[in-house]
Amino acid sequence: MAYNLVVLVKQVPDTKRITGEAMRDDGTVNRSALPAIYNPEDLHALELALELRDRYGGRVTVLTMGPPQACEVLRDSLERGADDAVLITDRRAAASDTLATSYILSCAVRTVARSAPVDLVLCGRQAIDGDTAQVPPQTAEKLGWPQVTYVEAVEAVEGGRVRARRNTGAGWERVECPMPCLLTVTDQGPEPRPPSAKRIMATKRARARAEIQQEAAVAMPGAAPDALAAEADRRAADLEARGLLLRQWTLDDIGADLAWCGRDGSPTKVKRIQSVVLKGSGFKRVEPAADAVAAMVHELIEDHTIG
Amino acid sequence: MIEANRQGDVWVVAEQNDGQLHDVGLELLSKGRELAATLGVRLSAVVMGANVAEHADRLIRHGADRVLAAEHDLLGHYQTQPYAKVLVGLIERERPQIVLFGATPVGRDLAPRVASATRAGLTADCTDLDVGDHTEPVTRAKYRNLLYQIRPAFGGNIIATIVNPDRWPQMATVREGVMPMLDADPARRGEVVRFRPDLTAADAVLKVLEHRPAERRVNLKASRIIVAGGAGVGSKENFQLLWRLANALGGTVGASRAAVDAGWIHKDHQVGQTGVTVRPALYIAVGISGAVQHRAGMSEARKIVAVNSDPQAPIFQVAHYGIVGDLARVLPMMIDAVKRRV
Numbered sequence: 343m344a345y346n347l348v349v350l351v352k353q354v355p356d357t358k359r360i361t362g363e364a365m366r367d368d369g370t371v372n373r374s375a376l377p378a379i380y381n382p383e384d385l386h387a388l389e390l391a392l393e394l395r396d397r398y399g400g401r402v403t404v405l406t407m408g409p410p411q412a413c414e415v416l417r418d419s420l421e422r423g424a425d426d427a428v429l430i431t432d433r434r435a436a437a438s439d440t441l442a443t444s445y446i447l448s449c450a451v452r453t454v455a456r457s458a459p460v461d462l463v464l465c466g467r468q469a470i471d472g473d474t475a476q477v478p479p480q481t482a483e484k485l486g487w488p489q490v491t492y493v494e495a496v497e498a499v500e501g502g503r504v505r506a507r508r509n510t511g512a513g514w515e516r517v518e519c520p521m522p523c524l525l526t527v528t529d530q531g532p533e534p535r536p537p538s539a540k541r542i543m544a545t546k547r548a549r550a551r552a553e554i555q556q557e558a559a560v561a562m563p564g565a566a567p568d569a570l571a572a573e574a575d576r577r578a579a580d581l582e583a584r585g586l587l588l589r590q591w592t593l594d595d596i597g598a599d600l601a602w603c604g605r606d607g608s609p610t611k612v613k614r615i616q617s618v619v620l621k622g623s624g625f626k627r628v629e630p631a632a633d634a635v636a637a638m639v640h641e642l643i644e645d646h647t648i649g
Numbered sequence: 650m651i652e653a654n655r656q657g658d659v660w661v662v663a664e665q666n667d668g669q670l671h672d673v674g675l676e677l678l679s680k681g682r683e684l685a686a687t688l689g690v691r692l693s694a695v696v697m698g699a700n701v702a703e704h705a706d707r708l709i710r711h712g713a714d715r716v717l718a719a720e721h722d723l724l725g726h727y728q729t730q731p732y733a734k735v736l737v738g739l740i741e742r743e744r745p746q747i748v749l750f751g752a753t754p755v756g757r758d759l760a761p762r763v764a765s766a767t768r769a770g771l772t773a774d775c776t777d778l779d780v781g782d783h784t785e786p787v788t789r790a791k792y793r794n795l796l797y798q799i800r801p802a803f804g805g806n807i808i809a810t811i812v813n814p815d816r817w818p819q820m821a822t823v824r825e826g827v828m829p830m831l832d833a834d835p836a837r838r839g840e841v842v843r844f845r846p847d848l849t850a851a852d853a854v855l856k857v858l859e860h861r862p863a864e865r866r867v868n869l870k871a872s873r874i875i876v877a878g879g880a881g882v883g884s885k886e887n888f889q890l891l892w893r894l895a896n897a898l899g900g901t902v903g904a905s906r907a908a909v910d911a912g913w914i915h916k917d918h919q920v921g922q923t924g925v926t927v928r929p930a931l932y933i934a935v936g937i938s939g940a941v942q943h944r945a946g947m948s949e950a951r952k953i954v955a956v957n958s959d960p961q962a963p964i965f966q967v968a969h970y971g972i973v974g975d976l977a978r979v980l981p982m983m984i985d986a987v988k989r990r991v
Contacts, residue, residue, distance in 0.1 A: 439770070440761070440771070441764065441765060441768065441770065441771075444765060471802070472773075472802065473773065473774060473802065474761075474771075474772075474773035474774070475757045475761070475773065476757075476760075476761040476764070476771060476773055477761075478761075479729070479757075479758060479761035479762045479765070480761045480762070480764065480765035482762070483733075483761075483762045483765035483766055484765060488729065488730060488854050488855060489729055489758070489762070490855070491729075491754070491757070491758045492754050492758075505858070509754060510727075510754055510755075510860065511753050511754035511755065512666055512862055512863065513860065513861045513862040513863035514860070514861055514863065515857055515858075515859060515860035515861070516857075516858040516859045516860075517728075517855050517856065517857050517858060518855070518856040518858060519854065519855050519856075520854050608770075609768065609769055609770030609813045609815065609816035610770035610771070610772060610798075610811050610812075610813055611770075611785070611811065611812055611813070611814060612809050612810070612811055613783055613797070613810045613811060613812045614809070614810040615807050615808070615809050615810075616807065616808045617807060617808075624969055625965065625966075625968060625969065625970075625971060626969065626970050626971070627971050627972075627973075628970050628971065628972045629972075630972050630973065630974025630975070630978060630979050630982075631982075632982045632985070632986075635972070635979065635982040635983055635986055636982070636985075636986040636989075638954070638970050638972075638986075639983060639986035639987055639990070640986075640990070642931065642952065642954075643990055645952075647930050647931045647951065647952045648874070648898060648931065648987065649873070649899065
């Protein structure tokens with residue numbers, strides 16, 4: 343029994359390393375000043391997919407929606423063993439909230455399914471930039487599939503059903519879910535395998551068309567659009583011949599209705615963004631000496647903080 | 650898509666599990682009362698399960714004007730699709746203007762599913778909710794009395810205010826402990842609507858083979874005094890000092906995400922945006938730098954004492970008392986001072 347597995351992954355700014363340079367004066371985040379990483383929980387989702395494929399046979403296709411730079415996570419996925427990778431990129435997808443994003447991703451999954459039915463979609467539980475955990479359940483709803491969230495382990499896939507252990511918040515449970523279905527995987531999921539040196543060598547030149555266009559523009563500054571296009575075509579054809587052209591889909595390729603994408607397709611609007619302002623109130627510096635510390639403890643007892 | 654209904658209720662989806670109402674629902678009723686009063690509309694609690702009408706009294710005492718109790722065997726144990734189907738049906742029929750969920754694993758599984766089905770906007774993990782006006786920047790259209798959904802983003806480094814001008818209902822999830830729970834009012838009266846939704850086995854395709862509650866090792870939310878350690882503690886051995894101080898104070902031990910990730914203490918002790926939000930009388934932050942994600946979980950403690958060897962640590966900006974020094978020397982001083990007054 344071989345399974346057609348799709349993993350939805352995201353390249354995110356490394357929010358744990360936000361420094362002063364990353365924040366603009368108006369309080370917005372300068373994403374390009376932040377190192378971009380593979381969303382951590384998506385790596386666990388990928389690992390789970392790879393393990394299921396290794397165990398049962400099948401194919402793992404990784405999808406990501408983002409600007410051309412997002413190809414980095416596609417190459418990373420191929421280096422770790424994914425069979426195929428697709429970039430969904432389109433300026434008209436910009437400013438998509440979770441609803442619009444989930445709509446676009448559901449169209450992409452349906453597009454993958456045109457070649458062969460998809461059995462399982464796996465996602466990280468949430469991304470570290472938005473922290474919402476909304477895209478996977480919304481994608482499942484748009485596909486009309488059941489969902490199993492907070493998955494920590496898959497015990498078996500058999501008889502058209504997935505048996506998984508999930509965290510319920512109040513404990514855990516083991517569930518059986520018919521396929522096709524969507525799983526979200528937490529950081530308690532299987533430890534991601536490292537990229538293999540052999541695969542790194544094999545895929546490091548892989549590019550999507552959008553990246554090729556950017557690279558051609560850099561290599562030929564001031565060139566006419568025709569010449570750039572011709573050069574991009576030439577490079578793309580060369581990579582394709584060597585199996586190194588990453589697939590790239592626009593919103594048209596996946597049959598998306600533009601009214602459901604981007605700003606128009608997003609019911610949530612950001613009204614305002616503020617940098618976090620630290621407010622101190624009545625700060626007392628206490629010397630690291632026995633008498634000063636004792637005086638502080640005394641004050642806390644006096645005001646009934648310490649009972 | 651559901652048409653806007655500015656006379657619509659404020660709803661709180663009150664989660665229950667195994668006969669127990671989750672605290673977060675009661676906390677949200679307190680906030681919901683405030684929002685409903687501002688809007689001049691009714692506050693309703695929605696509760697779903699096999700047998701849940703028994704919770705109605707408590708929900709009313711905590712602020713609900715009306716309780717919608719959906720009862721069916723297929724709702725006996727939570728699973729996504731039957732719960733979503735019932736809730737979507739209720740929303741389409743009753744057209745609330747605001748629907749609030751606890752940001753628990755159940756809430757985060759259910760709310761997005763419902764938002765997707767109703768094509769509504771949903772904001773996760775709000776740290777505050779308010780009502781206010783909004784002007785759309787491009788169209789200049791004016792909206793009155795929208796729900797302001799306020800939450801940190803980008804790892805907690807910014808605070809965003811989000812609105813859903815054109816989509817109904819406006820939905821949000823809120824984590825446990827973020828909204829204070831007001832006392833129950835035993836004199837409150839309300840309406841109870843009990844009904845059996847139309848569900849068949851085809852609506853509940855997941856089979857739950859086994860489920861186990863996990864004993865929570867520590868109840869941080871209920872603790873008056875918390876001694877929390879971060880990356881600066883340095884080792885599991887050094888954490889012993891925190892345990893000793895907590896014991897001397899009759900408090901509990903908390904931790905930042907860094908300390909949990911380092912394996913020095915169990916995840917159940919984690920305080921912060923992805924851990925637990927606490928509001929103790931006293932929070933002693935030891936070796937915690939005070940990154941915004943952590944502060945989001947403890948900044949409303951009545952008194953905050955920070956111990957850190959780095960005078961630049963951001964935690965000092967929210968602390969009431971700050972001690973720059975080596976915790977290995979400072980904590981024994983604190984333990985000693987606390988013990989001596991006994």
